[in-house]
Amino acid sequence: MTATVNRPQDTQLRAPILSARGLVKTFGRVIGLDGVDLDLYAGEVLAVIGDNGAGKSTLIKCLTGALVPDAGHLVLEERPVTFRRPQDARAAGIETVYQTLAVAPALDIASNMYLGREERRRGILGSVFRMLDHRGMRDRASAAVRDLGIQTIQNIQQPVETLSGGQRQAVAVARAAAFGSKVVVLDEPTAALGVKESNQVLEMIKGLRERGLPVILISHNMPHVWEVADRIHIQRLGRCAGVITPDSHTMSDGVAIMTGATNLQDPQPTS
Numbered sequence: 437m438t439a440t441v442n443r444p445q446d447t448q449l450r451a452p453i454l455s456a457r458g459l460v461k462t463f464g465r466v467i468g469l470d471g472v473d474l475d476l477y478a479g480e481v482l483a484v485i486g487d488n489g490a491g492k493s494t495l496i497k498c499l500t501g502a503l504v505p506d507a508g509h510l511v512l513e514e515r516p517v518t519f520r521r522p523q524d525a526r527a528a529g530i531e532t533v534y535q536t537l538a539v540a541p542a543l544d545i546a547s548n549m550y551l552g553r554e555e556r557r558r559g560i561l562g563s564v565f566r567m568l569d570h571r572g573m574r575d576r577a578s579a580a581v582r583d584l585g586i587q588t589i590q591n592i593q594q595p596v597e598t599l600s601g602g603q604r605q606a607v608a609v610a611r612a613a614a615f616g617s618k619v620v621v622l623d624e625p626t627a628a629l630g631v632k633e634s635n636q637v638l639e640m641i642k643g644l645r646e647r648g649l650p651v652i653l654i655s656h657n658m659p660h661v662w663e664v665a666d667r668i669h670i671q672r673l674g675r676c677a678g679v680i681t682p683d684s685h686t687m688s689d690g691v692a693i694m695t696g697a698t699n700l701q702d703p704q705p706t707s
Contacts (some may be wrong), residue, residue: 451514452477453650454499454530454619459508461494468494469505470674476619479648481641483661486671486694492654493623495671499652500532500621501525512618531616533608535624541597545589546570546577548596549611580614581606583647584640602633609640613649620644621652626660638664658687670694 452475461468469491476482486492497503499510501519510517512528519525522532539548550573556562557569578592586606589599596604605625612620622641626634634657641664644651655661661668662682670677670693677693678700685693692698 450477452511453513455511456495456499457509457511459495459498459505461498461503461505467674469498469508471508472671472674472676474499474669474676476650476652478650479645480666481645481651481653481664483653483655483665483668484671485655485658485661485668485690486677489673490671490694491674492671494674496532496621496623496652496654499525500530526615529616529618530621531612531619532621533605533612533623533625535627539596539604539608542595544593544595545581545599545607546574546592548607549573549577549580549614553615576614577610580610584610584613584643586610586636586640588636600633602629602636605629605633605637606640609637609644613644613647616649619650619652621654623654624656625653626655626657634660658691661690662687672696 454474454476456472456474459469459472459474472491472495474482474495484492484495494503498505501522501524504520510519512530517528519528525532540551543551555569555573557567557572561567562569574592581589581592584606588603589606596607599607609620609622609625612622625637625641629637638660641651641653645664645666653661653665665682668680668682668685668690670680670690672694677696680690680693680700689698693700
């Protein structure tokens with residue numbers, strides 16, 4: 437049975453930035469994904485929700501190169517793409533902020549933002565002597581932090597290990613925004629944060645949307661999802677149970693669909 441998809445009218449007139457069609461991923465006899473479709477449009481926040489084991493992480497890993505699907509295909513800006521590793525997705529403009537953040541605590545903020553992407557100085561100093569452009573990277577890192585409206589970070593040379601959890605998350609999001617030219621994926625960005633820090637992260641997500649950068653948000657926090665998401669992709673038992681919007685369905689509706697108590701064809705509780 438195919439789930440009904442509710443979309444804002446304007447998305448039906450635009451081509452998605454990122455599309456997935458018929459994604460299948462198995463782990464032996466365990467089915468992680470069973471023919472999942474997904475569309476992400478420019479300037480929107482698409483939340484992905486689902487119970488444990490629903491296939492959220494597997495879906496995101498297939499979209500970002502951490503896993504290669506057994507079947508199905510991806511389309512980025514109307515061109516077929518294949519990601520064999522995360523570096524392929526990053527090179528294509530898809531940046532992912534995992535729940536573990538993947539920051540180097542002993543390094544400063546600028547060094548973390550350019551970790552693995554260090555830039556050399558111009559001319560012979562960079563080409564022959566391979567000297568890094570530390571000042572340029574600090575300046576560009578500061579600009580990226582300012583562009584996101586992050587006011588809790590004042591010193592770009594501050595070691596990450598001295599930052600709070602919310603500030604570390606801000607660094608990771610700023611890094612993704614700086615290099616994610618097409619898509620930013622956020623995996624449970626507020627899971628380990630307090631109320632104040634979570635609100636700061638939500639404001640950053642809204643800021644990314646205002647810049648026209650599409651965001652995929654994976655979260656268990658339903659109030660956060662309903663606050664920032666434009667559309668909500670619901671995973672259940674390895675399949676897409678449907679796509680809803682905060683305007684068309686309440687949080688209770690979303691949880692009911694996610695758990696199988698209701699479906700989009702029959703809004704009444706199942707027996």
